[in-house]
Amino acid sequence: MxxxxxxxxxxxxxxxxxxxxxxxxxxxxxxQDAAPGFTAQVQxxxxxxxxxxxxxxxxxxxxxxxxxxxxxxxxxxxxxxxxxxxxxxxxxxxxxxMQGADHAAHARHQHLLQELQTLRNEVAQSVQRQRDEQALIGFEMLQELQLARDSLERTIISAQPEPTHLQASRDQLERIERYAFASARRVAVGGEPGEVLVRTSVGYLLCAASDYPLLATLIDVGELEAGTRQLIQRLVRPGETFVDIGANVGMHTLAAASAMQGRGRIVAFEPHPVTHGLLRKSLMLNGFTALAETHQAAVSNHTGRMPLHLGSTSGHHSLYPLEGEQPAASTVEVPLLRLDDTIAADLPVDLIKIDVEGAELDVLDGAAATIGRNHDIALIVEFGFSHLRRTGHSTQDWLLAFEKFGFAFQAIEPSTGTLLDWNAAQLESVDSINLLFARPASKAWERARGHA
Structure with missing residues (x-):
């Protein structure tokens, strides 16, 4: 010191x-002792x-x-x-x-711990209440279904139908019971402000709290396009590549990821910034971040920026003006990408899903090189006759664009994913339907029918 x-x-x-x-x-x-008389000078x-x-x-x-x-x-x-x-x-x-500061810090720490515990208790109670309500609803549904099944079986047996008819009725009843069990397990809880977490058939999906049509569908049946989801899971194998153009909140992205069993690659495109953010969070929640890369962009035949016209639900946004749209309808400007510029030339692509509300031919034009070098590739594309009217294409011209790549097509049955032989007139008779395109020798046909 x-x-x-x-x-x-x-x-x-x-x-x-x-x-x-x-x-x-x-x-x-x-x-002084040594020299008497001498006066020493003391220093x-x-x-x-x-x-x-x-x-x-x-x-x-x-x-x-x-x-x-x-x-x-x-x-x-x-x-x-x-x-x-x-x-x-x-x-x-x-x-x-110092003692006063220690006491104050300890008091603040205790206060924060109490608040955290209170919040945890409130969340746990809220989740438990919702689970109890779901379980009660599911139990009541199962009871009613069991009574209906018993009554129907008695009626069938008393009528003595053919064995094939009896088996078909039993299959229908079992399918109803499976849906009832799924409904009993379904959960929807609030997340961050503006978000709702829904448990679906492929995992947990985050949706915008204001997207009521989407939430109603997911909470009601736990699915979006059940047949297409099942077909994707039959087509995609571990180690393969799936491209999701117009991924929306990610129902089909999650379906492909679960089929890959931890091995493979997903490239997903969603132009709307809010929906893209929800898609990324859903991938993280379900543990698929390592498999997937996402792009907040629309896929087209050129690069740049365009206004995205916003529909009543996230799955109806389009680069083309919507039917009945007013001049002041909502739009948001989004970037544009070409698939050929985004997918590396040495990356094999096995399946592409295209759901772009009328911009299908623009996507096809910008993906010509990718489609051309992958001879076994398959495409799942939404056909909507109303989209063709908005974009000025005829059904024949639209189908011809795919035939130029050597593709044949079949329609996808909406609930089961089985393939249907439809012609142009049948396509125009429905609002929309998803189609499977592949070259005649592609492995996709055998997989789609469950034979490979």
Whole structure:
């Protein structure tokens, strides 16, 4: 400790100063004894110690050491309590301040822990209430279905139908029971502001809280396009590549990811910024982040930016003006990408899903190189006759664009995913339907029918 830091008396300094004075007096006395009549000039202790010989300094130290030790032992009982009291006096305010800060920090920590525990309890109670309600509804549904099944079986048996008819009826009843069990397990809970988490057939999906048509569908049946989802899971195998153009909240993206069993690659495109954010969160929640890369962009035949026209639900947004749209309808500007610019030339692509509300031929034009170098590739594309009217294409021209790549098509049955032989007139008779396109020798046909 230096002089500036010393806060009280120092025993060491006092003893050293006393020793120096005694040494000086002894030296002066020895000089007078050695030369009577000669008056010695006593130097100050500091100057004398600087000019004294080493032998003399050692002699002085030997003589002073017992004196200093005796003085220290004599003064220690007196000075030590004084030093402790002085230290306690000067350090008391600092210790009090530190203790006060510790108490305040501890109190804040305890308060935060209490708030956190309260929040956890509230969330747990809310989830449990919803689960209890879902379980009660599911149990009541199962009871009613069981009664209906028993009554129907008695009616069938009493009528004595053909065995094939009886088996078909039993299959229908089992299917109804499976849907009832699924409904009983379904959960929807609020997430961050503006978000709702829904448990579906392929995992947990985050949806916009204001997208009522989407939420109603997911909570009611737990699916979006059940037949297409089942077909994707039959077509995609571990280690393959799936491209989802118009991924929306990610129902089909999650379906493909679950079929890959941790091995493969997904490239998903969703232009709407809010929906794209929900898609990324859903992939993370279900543990598929490592499999998928996402792009907040629309896929077209050129790059740049365009307004995205917003529909009544996230699955109806389109680069083309919507039917009945008013001049002041909502739009948001989004970036455009070409698939050929995004997919590496050495990446094999096995399945592409295209759901772009009228921009299908633009996507096809910008993906010509990718489709051309993957001979076994399959495409699932939404056909909507109303979309063709908005974009100025005929059904024949639309189908011809796919035939130029050597593709044949079949319609996808909406609930089961089985393939249907439809013609152009049948396509135009429905609002929309998904089609499977593949070259005649593609492995996709056997997989789609469950034979591979």
């Amino acid at each position: 230096n002089e500036a830091e010393r806060k009280g008396p120092s025993v060491r300094v006092a003893v050293l100063a006393h020793a120096r004075r005694m040494a000086a007096q002894e030296e002066a006395a020895s000089v 100050p202790p500091a100057a004398h110690s600087a000019t004294a010989s080493p032998g003399f300094r050692a002699s002085v130290k030997r003589r002073l050491r017992p004196i200093a030790g005796a003085a220290y032992r004599a003064l220690k009982p007196v000075l030590r309590p004084i030093a402790f009291r002085l230290r306690a006096y000067f350090s008391a305010p600092l210790q009090a301040q």
